[in-house]
Amino acid sequence: MELKNVTIGKILSDKIEKMPDKNAIEYENVFYTWRELYDISDRLAIEFLKYGIGYKSHVAIWSTNSPDWIVTYLSLARIGAISVLINPNYKENELIQILEYSDVEYVCYGKLAVCNDIVSCLKNKKIGKIKRYIPINMATDLKDDGTFSISLEDMEKLKKAELKVTPQSIASMIFTSGTTSLPKGVMLTHYQLVNISIEATEEMRWTEEDRMCIALPLFHCFGLSVGLLASLYKGFCIYLLSKFRTTCVLKCIDEYKITLLNGVPTMFLALLNNSGRKNYDLISLKSGIIAGCTVFKEDYLKIQKELKLEKLQQSYGQTEASPSITFNNYDDPIAIKSVSVGKVISNVDLKIVSTEDGHELKAYEDGEIIVKGFNVMKGYYRLPEQNSKKITKDGWLYTDDIGHVDDDGNLYITGRKQEIIIRSGENISPKEIEDVIIRYFDVDQVKVFGIQAPFVQEEIVACIIANCGKTIHIDNLKEYLKKYLADYKVPKYIYIFNKFPLNANGKIDVKKLKKEVQLRIG
Template sequence: MTLSYASGVSATPLLGDTIGANLAKTVAAFPDRDVLVERASGRRWTYEQFADDVDAVALGLRDLGIVKGDRVGIWAPNCAEWMLVQYATAKLGAILVNINPAYRLHELEFVLNQAGVRTLVSAKEFKTSDYAAMIEEARPRCPALQDVVFIGGPEWDALVAEGREGDPAVLSEIGRTLGADDPINIQYTSGTTGFPKGATLSHHNILNNGYFVGELCGYDEEDRVCVPVPFYHCFGMVMGNLAATSHGACVVIPAPAFDPAATLRAVAAERCTSLYGVPTMFISVLADPSLESLDLSSLRTGIMAGSPCPVEVMKQVIERLGMAEVAICYGMTETSPVSTQTRAGDSLDRRVSTVGTVHPHLEIKIVDPATGVTVPRGEPGEFCTRGYSVMLGYWEEPAKTAEVIDAARWMHTGDLAVMDDDGYVSITGRIKDMVIRGGENIYPREIEEFLYTHPDIVDAQVIGVPDEKYGEELMAWVRLREGAPGLTAGELRSFCEGKLAHYKIPRYVHVVDEFPMTVTGKVRKVQMREEALGILGLDAPPGRG
């Protein structure tokens, strides 16, 4: 019997650098190569120009009194300034606090106070959000907040101008006082229930994770990475920015927020070799009418992550976008984020049915959630990971940290997974999403994958709803292709009969235009279960809302 445990043996050593020191090495190697292209403004930077601007921002923040360990918040959609602040704070040893662009007033206020943000760099507005007004309203209740710098405003211009007058040698002196294990970033978890928690990450955590993501994607200085995923999340700032700058590659920002047409135009115009997205983004890109008219032949690889990846969507990404080496990554904010990744040489079947194998220098195991004992390969259990990528902890919340990181430093993810005989991992759902119907454990992911084969269904999510007879019953929420006539529970049952076990066939069907989502592309099943009670006229089951 082989246990569900694997360790990532690697001949490539971990980086011992700080982010600033690593950037300096890349600048020295590739000063004239592109590092950043912002499509919305047409601005672009070589590594040498980027390094100069990073230094100016760092010295400008220092003039505001920012020192090692101070928290600097950033609240903005994807833009060049976001990336400049990311590297500038790292050079100072300040802790960058990523603030979700979708946050409203009470969430903003919570994060500013919980992290003790001293300086906030912010957009003035974005979409329907008036950031400036929310900041003004929150500020009297945020005693730690001393300075607000609006991107594109006179405050930003003044900060950069002051910084350009400073002496970059000061940053070299500061650099010598920084360690790779220093906290450098606080990222708030999606907070699908209650207030979010601030995962605190070090240089070592995120620099190495970005580096090894890039290694497994085969990045070098010729690569150009299109990043439509948000910078405020690990997907953008680690798997995107740090993966690129640790390899001399270029980051292309297609738009401030995800726009499928803008993404495709950016890939074509900038000859991007890699494209990132959560599955819902790739579904939108594949459906965009401009897809067939653009030359996307430069695409080689990319990453699909953030939530489970539908098999049919993955096949189309390879066939229609030409991303033959596209990788599936699995992880979470608390692990910097990636723990497993498919490799370019993996078969199509591996890349559409698993999240790959263990990342270099990490350990993974799958355990019985009740006992903590590692289960045999082929049996489901909770996915756990250990190694350099595990966060330092939740910011100033040791009790909540202890709930997820055990005494042996294993991070307990709350995800259900199965490891096969070759060490490939499949994520089968969340422990809290598992449905128990009449004593049968049902994993919604299996049913969702089957529903994708229905000709009219473009996206599907399955949840458990209360049932007097069985305890729980299955409800499928589905998005239909344009022009589809609709779908009844009876029609779906007919499609499933003979192909799914009877107890896995959804009793209820709810057709929607979109699912309730977090900004990172994760479906909020907690909200779906709450809404389902009203839709079906049901009472909440004991212990579940």
């Protein structure tokens, strides 16, 4: 693939020239054409400029999926602002940490009740560099109003702002969890996000006549790059859901004859387990990407067979790589696609290296996966020490994932160096949860990890030692955790121990602890 030196705004303007009246988005039975999307983004971009938002301004988008989210994102991209994409499930404490770390100046928030409630509280506090909170409802309001008139003076200001934006400008800051309790902000450019979206459309052979149901959250790199931006490049219509609900997805596929569906393994498995699935016609489904976390061979085969998704392609990546690193070849046999995440994408190099001394390993030898190419992030925001550990001076990104390649270059993921928990496609830091639990009264020690589970891939377990002579009530602890953690981070299993098993160097023996937990679960 030949890399294109263009911005997100340029890709959008191309749609106006080639297919202005073609539908771009459907949401709750309302369609938006590419022309409407562009015109509304004109108006919103100008409003942003009047607020003082401009090139390199840090602007949070805190909302569930909606046309307003999309118009806000595109408008910010056009004027060169950096969109800071925030999980709408964050509670107040988590949100404040993210806003302060990422130097957010403006917060664009959606209609979700929790957003409005928390914003009301935040407005009464001095938080970092925040200057203004902006409700986003421009897409809905202007669609209803139908007027898009803009003065020549305002249009000139917009054009002037757009000229400052280059393909190498940072487009977005997207968060990923690591071994530290605070998520890290990954800085990605227009060039990286656009070219990953192009790569996906070419690997998957998508066309402008396809129709994609997007239930993946847009604040995740997966939903953004190979969902929204892929449609922006190729021109197919996306049918947007505010969040993933199996019945809504099934209804969408049936009603709109959806051809493309991307998701994490747990999403596809949930569709299979919907008791009403047989009532919907899913024959239109043609292809999709399954990624975000490891899918077991048996699950892949079941999904592929039951949904008749012959071109269900595995892909491997991470936010730090924009996010795509590999794709199954389009015509790979099922025997390969069910166990391998495919070959490295064009314009990117991949190696497997020893975790002990860093030398390159041969085929079938397990080691750490490292990659180098256009997709490698510009770095974590304000974390120079983390950056030096993650990316070498000559550009190699160390993924912390363990795997090997076969003789044909197909990659197989076999584990990961760190203890990150992956639950329903969400990367969850055990330390973040441990940091909250340890503050609960009468907790002496805590260890958090994930255990394999059906449908969600991993469930969160918290093992706790209470202070001597004290009693911890599990239900009370869970209520406490819900105040400080998003619901998906609250452990499903919490067990009290008298002591933890230790290894020879005095550290907790996690393998033994997991075995004890499995015995308790039964």
